[in-house]
Amino acid sequence: MRKRNSVLRLPEANCNIYSDNIMQRRKIIIHVDMDAFYASVEIRENPSLAGKPLIIGAMPSERGVVSTCSYEARKYGVHSAMNIKEAYRLCPQGIYMHPDFEKYRKVSEQLRAIWNDYAVKMEPIALDEAYLDVTYSAGNFERAGEMAREIKERTRSELGLTCSVGVAYSKTAAKTASEEKKPDGYFEIRTAQDFVDLMIDRDVRSLYTVGAKTAEKLNRIGIYTVRDVQERRNEILDRFGRHGQLITELAFGIDDREVTAYKPEDTKSVSREVTFQEDVNNYQLLDDVLFLLAMSVERRARRKGLHGKGITLKLTYADMKSITRSRTVTSADRAGTIYQETARMLDQVNKRPVRLIGAGIYNLTGDEGWQLSIDDYLEETAAENQQIIDRKLTELGERYRLDFAGNLDKIFSGPTLYRTIEYMRKHS
């Protein structure tokens, strides 16, 4: 079924959007994405929630966003990453719940066990989402389609949950395919030509590297559809550099990224913690320490090219009892966000003397699995993040009479962080 007018034009010789290995063996990739995962797990556990607008995320009285919502809530226009206040305005009668990540992680492990039965390489990109490379285990698209249906069937019968599955020749196409018939969907995109046929008249935002900000920039120069991108590719390459190249490649259905197998050791978390010489009952000091830990976590994560979506606070009290608090956010990469969220969690704990405090991020993906549209979000929050950091650095400088701003690089190298924190403790 081919649309009229759809084109997969070969680029001119001087246009390097096709890489040399396009003739390599065609990959077969499955993208599995659970339908309204957190909400579905909660409904499975408490069937009285079924059929109701269920919104998992912050409470309407808190700052924060929607993590996931049921399809009933989506009918009111609520969607994930939406500000919780906006969600409440649209759907005041909704049922609001905090996420329970321990619970979801357990289900996620069961899901990964199923996925691993089919994939030669399995790359999780969230608790409820993964790419499976089935090029060699399936061998052809017919068998890959059967595998996809088996995965759906087992997910339903073994776990009581539904998912949407896309089968395609590339990661982007597989992700696009799994979105196509959501929920409980199945869709195939076998070739770049099929991808182009499907996408050619769609909005540029339907390409995965294009977020709101980029779309706006493209719209400003009159580029609205995938076809516009194809036709004006040289201009886009000139104006947008490397990002422009990604957008242009995708408009032609080109995406050579490999599925990167899951390695438990690098998907755990990035965190820093400190044990005090003497227990601390000064919660202002703990708040200040969290800021330095957050700055350090941000640096570590960036060095490793990891992006997080979850933020944790860990405390060990003087009696050795440990607690952790966590929550997900749109992006846990910025020190400002990590600090603000952990400080908020610290506000809500029992105020007893503390022996150890830690901050970390989890639910990590590498640069590869990173959805580029998040770049737009980061761009928007960069200024806000810098403000939080500057404000806090000034505050710390005054409180402890230390020149933090001038010594940041030193502070985060090795044992200096620990010494700085001990110095703060003694002078608090």
Ligand SMILES: [Mg+2]
């Ligand atoms: Mg999902």
